[in-house]
Amino acid sequence: MTATDAALTGGAPDVHRRTVLTGTATAIAVADMIGIGVFTSLGFQLMSLPSGFAVLMLWIVGGAAALCGALSYAELATAFPRSGGEYNFLSRIYHPMLGFMAGWVSATVGFAAPVALAAMAFGEYFAGAVPEAPPLVCGLAVAWAVTLVQLSGSQxxxxxxxxxxxxxxxxxxxFIIAGFSVGEPQPISFLPKEGDLGYLMSAPFAVSLVFVMYSYSGWNAATYIAGDVHDPARTLPRAMFWATLVVIALYVLLNAVFLYTTPMSAMAGQLNVAQVAGEHIFGATGGRIVAGLICVGLVSAISAMMWIGPRVTVAMGEDFALLRPFARYTRSGVPATAILLQISVVTLLLLTQSFEAVLDFIQFSLTLCSFLAVAGVIVLRVTQPHLSRPYKVWAFPLTPVVFLAVTGFMMAYLLFEKPWQSLASLALMASGLALFALSKRDEART
Known part of the structure; x- marks a missing residue:
């Protein structure tokens, strides 16, 4: 079977063994989801939602939407058990051109920019725990250290x-147990009070939901490594389901302990709410404790993104001669060239400090790609009713529709609030279409 044949049948060539079990696939998704967002966003939510009930409902609603996305992706991933995420799905559902477009976004900056941001955040928080530590050097060091682990072999x-x-x-x-055990309780209720239900229907709740969904991003991480997963028909749905449930529980409990131990007035408008809460719980050393906690969390997030990002490049390299060098695996089952490409982009972004601007303009394209993928669940039920589906999403079509409604709102919000960045995001996608056309023209000549 050639690489092209494999792509058309939904599977990749057996260039390496499927070694990832349910525990590791779950760990990758959990690690990818829990980044910096949950430790920073509460302060901005409290400025317009001064209600414990409303804030927790925000994270529950966002988690439910993420779970709907995860279950929808699980149907696609088990029907087309190949690495690549949206690249694989959109190619099979719509056209290889759309798949290439999505893969191009992921392979260039879709993962590199979040890795750079996480590495820089690691440097800043490490300096908070260890004064005088240079943030940029620490960020580069952790990104390259994780990369060396990835290059050392699959095991x-x-x-x-x-x-x-x-x-x-x-x-x-x-941290959660300590907060509830030793923290000084605040006069706050997590049950609905008069006026609280009104917050759930308000514009601030809808806007805050956009940022909550970004904190949940990563629920689809396991689908990017579907080609590495052992028994994907069983492993992928379980991993995505349990990973999302674990993160929902942790996010709700974290925000509950922040609100339980720290006055709202002290957190409202603050970026470093976790540090503020840590100081209220543990005293003067609380800030360093929280900084260390976040550093550990960022290491696993960087590792997860350095693992899954290169697999998109590998899948594209298997299908297109122009990218063929990036599809090579080492004897130990590592796509070394693809990994080195991603860490090179990460390093460049860190050195130029341009990753935040990159993140701003790729948000729309990443959201659009996931929207198209979940919409594809409905499309395939109509166009390919007899397609083998080892797993079928629960409560179809309600589950994908819920996700589509939330992400549709997010895209409308981005277009309204960040029109130029959204247009730049579309331009990046257009460049992928141009490269696809160039690649096809070159293949036709050979």
Whole structure:
């Protein structure tokens, strides 16, 4: 079977063994979801939603939407069990041109920019825990250290990812338990009070939901490595379901402990709400404790994105001669060239400090790609009713429709609030279409 034949049948060539089990696939998704967002967004939510009930409902509603997306992707991933995420799905559902467009966004900056942001955040928080540490050097060091682990082989990567994620979840649980145990309770209720239901129908609630959904981004992480997963028909749905449930529970409990231990007035409008809460719970050393907690969390997030991002490039390289060098695996089952490409882009973004601008303009395209993928679940039920589906999404069509409604609102918000960045995002997608056309023309000549 050639690489092209494999693409048309929905599977990749057996260039390496399927070694990722349910635990590791779950760990990758959990690690990818829990980044910096949950530790920073509460302060801005409290400025317009001064209600414990409304804030927790925000994270529950956002989590439910993420779960709807995860279950929808699970149907696609088990029907087309190949690495690549949206590149794989959109190619099969609509046209290889759309798949290439989505893959181009992911392979260039879709993962590199979030990795750079996480690495820079690691440097800043590490400097908070260890004064005088240079943030940029620390950011570069952690990004390259994680990359070296990825390059060392599939088994060390599995061990490192599982351990880093387990430590992160354990530390968050310790923080939550300590907060409820020793923190000074605030006069706040998590049950609905008069006027609270009105917040759920307000514009600030809808706007805050956009940023909550970004904090949940990563629920689809396991689909990017579907080609690495053992028994994907069973593993992928379980991993995506449990990963999303774990993160929903952690996010709701984290925000509850922030509100339980710290006055709203002290957190409203603050970016570093976790640090503020840590100081209220643990005293003067609380800030350093929280900084260390966030650093550990960012290491596992960087590791997850450095693992899954290159697999998109690999899938594209298997299908297109222009990108063929990036499809090569080492004897230890590592796509070294693709990994080195991503860390090179990460390094460039860190050195130029341009990753925040890149993140701003790729948000629309990433959201649009996930929207098209979930819409594809409905499209395939109509166009290919007899397609083999080892897993079918629950409560169809309600589940994908819920996700489409939320992401549709997000795209409308981005177009209204950030029109130029959204247009630039569309321009990046257009450049992918142009490269697709160029690649096809070159193939036709050979």
């Amino acid at each position: 060390p990567s599995v061990i490192f990812q599982n351990a880093a994620t387990a430590i992160k979840v354990a530390l968050i649980l310790v």
